[in-house]
Amino acid sequence: MxxxxxxxxxxxxxxxxxxxxxxxxxxxxxxxxxxxxxxxxxxxxxxxxxxxxxxxxxxxxxxxxxxxxxxxxxxxxxxxxxxxxxxxxxxxxxxxxxxxxxxxxxxxxxxxxxxxxxxxxxxxxxxxxxxxxxxxxxxxxxxxxxxxxxxxxxxxxxxxxxxxxxxxxxxxxxxxxxxxxxxxxxxxxxxxxxxxxxxxxxxxxxxxxxxxxxxxxxxxxxxxxxxxxxxxxxxxxxxxxxxxxxxxxxxxxxxxxxxxxxxxxxxxxxxxxxxxxxxxxxxxxxxxxxVLAAQYSLLTCLPDPRHTLQPPFPTQPACSFYGLCPTGLARGAEEDDYMARSRVLGYGIMDASLALDYRYAMLPAAERRAVAENLEGARFPWESAFTGIETTPWQLAADNQIHVNGAVSFAVQQWLSAHAASGLRSEGCTVLPQSNPVTCVEEFTGERAISIEDPETWYNTRGRSLLEHVARFWCSRAVYSLEKMSFELLDVMPPDEYTHCCRNSAYTNAIASISLSAPAKFARLFAAVLPLDYTKWEKMAMQIWMPRDSNDQLMLEHENYVLGTCVKQADTILLTYPLLFDQPEVWKRNMVNYYARVTDTNGPAMTWSIFCICALELKDFDRAVDFFERSLLHVRQPYWSWTETKSGSGAANFLTGVGGFLQSIVNGFAGLRIRLLSHQTVNCGCANSYHMVPALTLCPWIPTQFRSSWHSVRLHSLHFQTRRLTICMDLSRDQWTIELIEGQSVLVGQLMATGTWVFEKRLNIHNDPLQLRFQPICLVACDSIKLPDSALPEYRVCAASLQPRNLSNV
Structure with a gap:
């Protein structure tokens, strides 16, 4: 060339x-x-x-x-x-x-x-x-x-x-x-x-x-x-x-x-x-x-974390970074939901926290709006700019798209799970029994790794406040139904913007439930005391009503959704990914099959990336290839720019679509997930106490159609728990290569036929890269586990991130 x-x-x-x-x-x-x-x-x-x-x-x-x-x-x-x-x-x-x-x-x-x-x-x-x-x-x-x-x-x-x-x-x-x-x-x-x-x-x-x-x-x-x-x-x-x-x-x-x-x-x-x-x-x-151009597009909108941020405007001294996008939406976007996930996992620890710092700086306006609407906590705007007030010109979205509040909490949770080392102190018997099984850790020794204070400090000074404000909002916004004996969320707009107002959006209710349980979950992660509000919100999270169709074994978009109605974009399918919402596999499969048929084929770019990830998780490889190829119809030559729709209308250089596409590579084909597993602590003084363990899991989902044209997928310098790892999927050899390039040692677990993770390998920075045949693997930071004096009993693997499982049904 x-x-x-x-x-x-x-x-x-x-x-x-x-x-x-x-x-x-x-x-x-x-x-x-x-x-x-x-x-x-x-x-x-x-x-x-x-x-x-x-x-x-x-x-x-x-x-x-x-x-x-x-x-x-x-x-x-x-x-x-x-x-x-x-x-x-x-x-x-x-x-x-x-x-x-x-x-x-x-x-x-x-x-x-x-x-x-x-x-x-x-x-x-x-x-x-x-x-x-x-x-x-x-x-x-x-x-x-x-x-x-x-x-x-x-x-x-x-x-x-x-x-x-x-x-x-x-x-x-x-x-x-x-x-x-x-x-x-x-x-x-x-x-x-x-x-x-x-x-x-x-x-x-x-x-x-x-x-x-x-x-x-x-x-x-x-x-x-x-x-x-x-x-x-x-x-x-x-x-x-x-x-x-x-x-x-x-x-x-x-x-x-x-x-x-x-x-x-x-x-x-x-x-x-x-x-x-x-x-x-x-x-x-x-x-x-x-793939490289997509990453470049995101990086141009973020400052270099190695340099000091530019001084703030004199009129807004609390904020040094707002988010810059030369084209696309004139104000803010849903980057907490779609875009931030690729930033949380793929790049530096500071990049994603900058977006979260912006949310914290805008808390006063969000609190003021909640008060004006007779609510508690903070009500974040659908589109946000300089001051944090609502700036979207679309009044319906401003009034009804309250799921953005859940997206803020979800982004905080993802960042903390990926980067914050967990505490090992027991908070006593205030811990509720977990609904998920716990993980098995076997055959490892070593000292606790040195932890970095910044993520824990950020949680104590900012992150905890954000989680609390969002949970308090949902608590005040939900309405208890005597008929359903559950909490409901009325008059909301789901991600499907063809539906302007509905009752009990599946996505909104699910992310509200996850947000309500978050303060207690992360207090446990950092071994902090649980205030009474935290346990109240956690119990409330278990009682959020979900619009299930038990006959068709399908989660409905909302309570009054009529089967066959056209949907603008990825909506209910988001429960499978990125929310990792607990539901039977047959329900997940039915959601892919049904909502792919009724989703607008000229909808926003990230839609088919989400469908691709969900189909890969179900090993429906033919459908996944179709969805992946649909997403590429949004790419425009000659500069590999993304448009909101495949026809080219709507926003151009569409970063939401870019973020979704990158996730189809990382979270789809590489199957990467960040989960909080529960692991029983040792000698903590409480018979029913659980310790939260951040875990990075990978599962190779590569369709046969791509094996002849793809040689490898390399995730260079993934940031996880104060470490940096390079993970390579070699398709020609069907093997993982994992290298620790910075930080303390990591435990590598393999999934056994019994359904347990067994950790028999330890990866140190001075070791040669670890090579494993293609299979699900789990990485845990050594300092996340308190070592027992003797071998622990086996526990079943935690198959999903901790969140309420027993939500109310139809």
């Missing part, structure tokens, strides 16, 4: 992604790709797209309440290059150049390349990963000498005029000491909430793109073959923007290639921190590139 010359020096940087650089690059000769299908360029603080007239800044919103949306900052880099003009004795003339556009998903580079027989011009644009406030554009010319002729200089010009105007902000342009630089400040027209925001937010921009000068063009020659343009932004002050600009300029003047080197090094560290790699036997297969 003849990709841009200035990329070739970095081929060895990204071996963790692929040995073949072409697998994370794509090319187009067309300049007609719609803007909303162009790839992201971003770092979690600022984001844009090639050719976009706008830059977006994390947390910068304009508009009041439901009119709030991401504010548009005018971009100095909205232009492309015209065809270069050559100069000779006769003057200027247009050279014949071919044009290509290249995207490098491994490093976040977009390059316009113009090639002729005499020269090649490349313009590379990127948002710096190393310097969060910086956008860079590097224009380089390579001259090809022919015989004794001296290469001719080139005149380069932009293809459009730059306008520093915005429909969202008052723009103030001031000169600089240097006439080749501009200082621009802007303030949004309107605050989102007069109660929670005292004045509109502002931004500050320093750039060396001066429209009047740029319009004249600039020359590149063999003696001056490069031109670099820089732009920096700040949300606190012009002094900060200028300091960041001058720092980058100093580096670029001393070492012209250094900013590009920084970008390569920063992205290499990001990928080494965690990535999903699909290796295909057929080199022409684009699926491996789609």
């Amino acid at each position: 003849n990709y841009p010359a200035n990329w070739k020096q970095f081929d060895d940087h990204l071996k963790v992604l692929s040995d073949d650089p072409s697998s994370y690059m794509c090319c187009s000769s067309s300049n007609e790709v719609p803007l909303n299908l162009m790839p992201y360029l971003g770092n979690g603080f600022i984001g844009t797209q090639p050719k976009s007239p706008w830059i977006f800044m994390d947390g910068l919103y304009n508009g009041e309440a439901t009119g709030s949306h991401r504010a548009r900052i005018p971009s100095p880099f909205s232009w492309l290059l015209r065809t270069p003009l050559c100069i000779d004795e006769g003057g200027l003339y247009e050279c014949q150049h071919s044009q290509e556009f290249w995207m490098h998903f491994g490093m976040g580079l977009f390059t316009q390349r113009l090639t002729s027989v005499n020269n090649e011009v490349s313009m590379t644009t990127f948002v710096s990963r190393q310097r969060p406030s910086l956008l860079v554009r590097i224009i380089e010319a390579r001259f090809f000498t022919r015989d004794i002729l001296q290469p001719e200089p080139l005149l380069l010009q932009p293809d459009l005029e730059i306008q520093f105007e915005s429909p969202d902000c008052v723009i103030n342009i001031v000169g600089s000491v240097d006439p080749k630089q501009l200082l621009i400040s802007g303030q949004c027209f309107t605050s989102e909430s007069h109660e929670f925001q005292r004045e509109p937010s502002s931004f500050y921009l320093h750039t060396d793109v001066v429209p009047e000068e740029l319009a004249k063009g600039f020359y590149l020659s063999p003696t001056t073959p490069r031109r670099i343009f820089l732009t920096t932004l700040s949300r606190t002050s012009m002094e900060d923007a200028t300091a960041q600009y001058e720092s980058a300029l100093s580096v670029a003047q001393q070492l012209p290639n250094q900013l590009l080197v920084e970008q390569a090094d920063s992205w290499r560290r990001v990928w080494e921190e965690g990535c999903i790699r699909l290796c295909c036997s057929d080199t022409s297969c684009q699926l491996s590139g789609i």
